[in-house]
Amino acid sequence: xxWTSWHHGxxxxxxxxSEPGSLAVGVPDDTGIxxxxxxxxxxxxxxxxxxxxxxxxGDRTLVVSSRRRxxxxxxxxxxARLVVGDHVMVEVQGDxxxxxxxHARRNSLVRKAPSSTRxxxxxxxxxxxxxxxxxxxxxxxxxxxxxxLVACAIADIEAVLVINKIDQGTHEIDPWLHHYAAVGYPVLxxxxxxxxxxxxxxRLLPDRTTLFCGPSGAGKSSLLNRVYPGxxxxxxxxxxxxxxxTHTTTTAELMPLPxxxxxxxxxxxxxxxxxxxxxxxxxxAFPEIAECMGRCRYPDCIHLHEPECxxxxxxxxxxxWDSRYRSYRKxxxxxxx
Ligand SMILES: Nc1nc2c(ncn2[C@@H]2O[C@H](COP(=O)(O)OP(=O)(O)OP(=O)(O)O)[C@@H](O)[C@H]2O)c(=O)[nH]1
Ligand SMILES: [Mg+2]
Ligand SMILES: [Zn+2]
Numbered sequence: 001x002x003w004t005s006w007h008h009g010x011x012x013x014x015x016x017x018s019e020p021g022s023l024a025v026g027v028p029d030d031t032g033i034x035x036x037x038x039x040x041x042x043x044x045x046x047x048x049x050x051x052x053x054x055x056x057x058g059d060r061t062l063v064v065s066s067r068r069r070x071x072x073x074x075x076x077x078x079x080a081r082l083v084v085g086d087h088v089m090v091e092v093q094g095d096x097x098x099x100x101x102x103h104a105r106r107n108s109l110v111r112k113a114p115s116s117t118r119x120x121x122x123x124x125x126x127x128x129x130x131x132x133x134x135x136x137x138x139x140x141x142x143x144x145x146x147x148x149l150v151a152c153a154i155a156d157i158e159a160v161l162v163i164n165k166i167d168q169g170t171h172e173i174d175p176w177l178h179h180y181a182a183v184g185y186p187v188l189x190x191x192x193x194x195x196x197x198x199x200x201x202x203r204l205l206p207d208r209t210t211l212f213c214g215p216s217g218a219g220k221s222s223l224l225n226r227v228y229p230g231x232x233x234x235x236x237x238x239x240x241x242x243x244x245x246t247h248t249t250t251t252a253e254l255m256p257l258p259x260x261x262x263x264x265x266x267x268x269x270x271x272x273x274x275x276x277x278x279x280x281x282x283x284x285a286f287p288e289i290a291e292c293m294g295r296c297r298y299p300d301c302i303h304l305h306e307p308e309c310x311x312x313x314x315x316x317x318x319x320x321w322d323s324r325y326r327s328y329r330k331x332x333x334x335x336x337x
Pocket of ligand 3: 296
């Protein structure tokens with residue numbers, strides 16, 4: 001059975017991210033012959049520990065190694081390293097195993113690694129991303145929200161904007177948060193502290209794989225502990241002097257929910273460079289800009305300085321929020337640089 005058959009699986013199937021049996025890609029070695037007592041099984045990467053890989057195989061969790069040269073179904077990806085959510089084939093003998101092949105990824109959320117020109121794959125094979133920001137502290141920055149939203153759109157991952165800590169007040173976000181709902185993003189206001197809004201959040205989770213991402217200290221792990229206290233995730237404290245989170249969660253982890261579905265808790269991200277987008281991808285990633293398509297004077301208008309541009313007119317008329325347009329411009333200029 002393959003990924004598609006388990007991630008929509010029945011409730012209660014959560015301890016079974018994949019089932020052994022199908023040998024779709026890869027050969028165990030050059031001869032294609034398995035040693036005695038060795039099985040080739042499908043599994044899912046649930047955490048990475050340096051060179052070691054924690055995989056879920058049926059009901060079992062094993063910590064295994066990985067072959068240096070993996071067989072990537074569908075071609076080697078931009079960053080040829082295993083990531084949480086990867087669906088892999090493992091040669092298993094007793095309690096030991098080696099990852100030998102990786103099934104094609106359904107999608108991947110990629111960013112530009114900070115202070116480098118390389119890609120960093122944050123998660124793969126997820127159905128939706130909850131972008132968790134705090135209502136006040138750490139300060140929610142619309143520019144950063146836009147980058148997460150664009151990366152999700154390019155990766156074809158549904159994004160939900162979750163504003164946590166509304167118990168701290170909402171007057172900072174009230175002037176602008178409505179712009180996101182207005183262009184079609186689902187927006188939730190929640191508090192892990194008071195449990196406000198958690199019913200709505202929980203309803204999004206069954207039978208899907210959900211990535212929790214956002215800045216450090218926004219409360220991703222706190223929300224997950226509220227969703228399912230069994231997780232017992234470590235939560236951090238905000239630095240008194242900077243008001244910033246201090247990276248309490250240090251590695252991404254895929255965790256089964258007791259009522260079906262999976263969640264991935266991730267370490268906080270301070271910055272988010274969208275990986276190598278084209279101007280076309282950026283135009284479609286902003287719904288309000290995509291909506292203007294075909295209404296500019298020049299059919300190849302990328303809405304920067306061109307005359308008679310429907311997007312620039314909509315910004316001037318206040319129909320497109322100028323902060324979103326600034327984000328768009330910045331990303332297009334970076335992409336063209
Ligand atoms: N007032 C208030 N504080 C909260 C809320 N949710 C989380 N916090 C606090 O915010 C701090 C950070 O919470 P975490 O859950 O560790 O944040 P995180 O997003 O997982 O951070 P990283 O793991 O570093 O990425 C902790 O001190 C939490 O107690 C909330 O709804 N209201
Ligand atoms: Mg955390
Ligand atoms: Zn235009």
